[in-house]
Amino acid sequence: MVSFDHRDPGTDESIWAAALAARDLVTLDLDVDRVIVVAAHPDDESLGAAGLLASATARGIRVEIVIVTDGEGSHPDSPTHSPATLALVRRREVAVAVEAVGVAGVPRFLDLPDGGTDAHRDDIAAALHEVLDRAGDDRVLVLSSWRGDGHRDHRVVGEIVEEVCAQRGVRSRAFPIWLWHWGSPDDVPWARAERLALDDAARDAKARALRAHESQLSALSAAPGDEPMIHARMHAHFTRDEEVFFAPEPAAASVGPEYFDGMYARHDDPWGFDSRWYEQRKRAVLLAALPRRRYRAVFEAGCSTGALTGELADRGDRVLAVDLSPAALERAARRLEGRANVELRVASLPADWPDGVFDLVVLSEVAYYWNDADLAAGLTAAASALEPQGHLVACHWRHPVAEYPRSGDSVHAALAAVPTLVRLVRHEEDDFVLEVYGRSGARSVAVEAGLVP
Template sequence: MTDHPFPPSPAGATRPTGSAPADPIRAAGTPERDWQAWPGLRALPALDPLTGLPPAPPGRPRRILIVAAHPDDEVLGLGGTIAVLAAAGVRLRLVSVTYGEASHPHSRAPVARDLAAVRTRELHQALGRLGADVQSVALGVPDGGVARNERIVTGELAELLTDCDLCVAPFSGDLHPDHEAAGRAALAAGRAREVPVWEYPVWAWHWAVPGDARLPWHRAVRVALPPAARDRKRTALECFRSQVRPLGDGPGDEAILPPAELAHFRRDFEVLWR
């Protein structure tokens, strides 16, 4: 997944209308070197994840609800920031909307029959690597079925936001149906509770190109990761063995996140839409 489907784009460029493949996530994606070569990425406004947080009521620590469509989304898009927040004593509540059990639907490897449990274990290992002692909540929505259950998810998130100061959720324009539905549900729940919602992109780094007009760059901020947080995130990513390595040697066993994809998440910064 290292070939680029379109020529490298200069700053401000957009993909030609009608040229996107039918399934951009399955298509060959944008190499990380193209993103690193784009000056616009480093020029995004900087956000300190601590001083930039909404204030908490007097007398209690700040509380943040982190939403993930599948176990690993939060570490991919937000892992370094989670490490920084956890080290500062911010209270974190993590919601896994699905167990991610359908990541390899055509695999016949034995582990594929137990992916819900496997991915849950991987997530807890990764959170430990991040140094994050979080309150974890699993909604158990079927993997691939978040949109069909979006109203229920919205209600659950609204309840979980009752005592939170901020929600961070998958980008509602990420082009993965579960990510988008989880993001929409978080935005709706945030409006209902009058809690701000920030979004983190995951698959957008694959299908978009630098300067892509489909991404809300006017809302983008860059969170610089201290070396310790960056290292914690990189070791946490290694915990998701079911996603970063093949399940076996057969068809359908391929890694979901091969090295070319992981390169997007080994940066020394993360990007959020505010």
């Protein structure tokens, strides 16, 4: 995450003008039926894409706008405006702004906390899924803030939009805002950059939209804490005759066997499954979260050295555990020697997903190794492998790892979107998230035990 202060002078627009003039960027394709904008804050849609929205509405393209937060945290030290007052002001401003670019109707406000979007990923994803469901067979372009913009809310919203659109095969583009302030041309992913030229009508409409956000462009009062959020040098970046958008990064490859072979060659216990209290406690939390005392058939994806496998075998009549690394399975076999109810098998998931059904499927610290296509296939296979009353437990590390194509949070966001599953348990810590799902109609522990109707 980039650290910057909105009060800094920032990068002069002349530097950006020269950099843009020197590059022959691809033209953004606006041949669509519908544009959907998911903005982290009121004014993001105007700063980043008001020209595109004006161009789209002029062509008769339908536009829908989702505003994730009310932007009530824009002036945390204001002596004259409370967060609640700012929220009301900013909602009114964005309504005027979108009207200025020709958008019919008012935006949808999710009313999530400014600065706290990371805790509401499921809500944001669900809102986008709902809008996309309504779009039906329309050709859709989804716009959002850029995940590399240096602002937490922009990153979260950008990540969610990319993930949901990748799952559904929908085209998405991201618009930078704060990059123009803190960055330099070296910070731009030029290979993925696209431009949209704005005619005079679109530029005029964008100017009107920007003026609507008076609380951000002008001082709320003369008192300290009420200074403008977007000063004149920053504002200059949004008066260009073009707007710039970034295509998503190319799909990452799933982590392959060579990565794991190297880890096991260098370390006896690569992730500290046996030596770290963190890992021991996490396994205990996972086992405690299982809704049933005992299971008939358990499938564990990515069992590694078998630390969890042995404990699952204490709760299951039969356990099938697979891993793509023969070195890992050799260590698991030594650990589990004599456990007749455990079968170990080499398999590269999701391609080698086993036949059969299970009443417990375990995805523990495995799905963030999968790229978009493999994640979609793996979650589909996991859901399909569940017996009607079966459970799927997923547990993943939440901190970023450079070698992994995705975060643990993105895994669980995708899991929440599987239509055939319902969530029974969610346990979230700063370090990991653990969830248990069942098929539609799954019952809680108390209901299964007859404690409640």
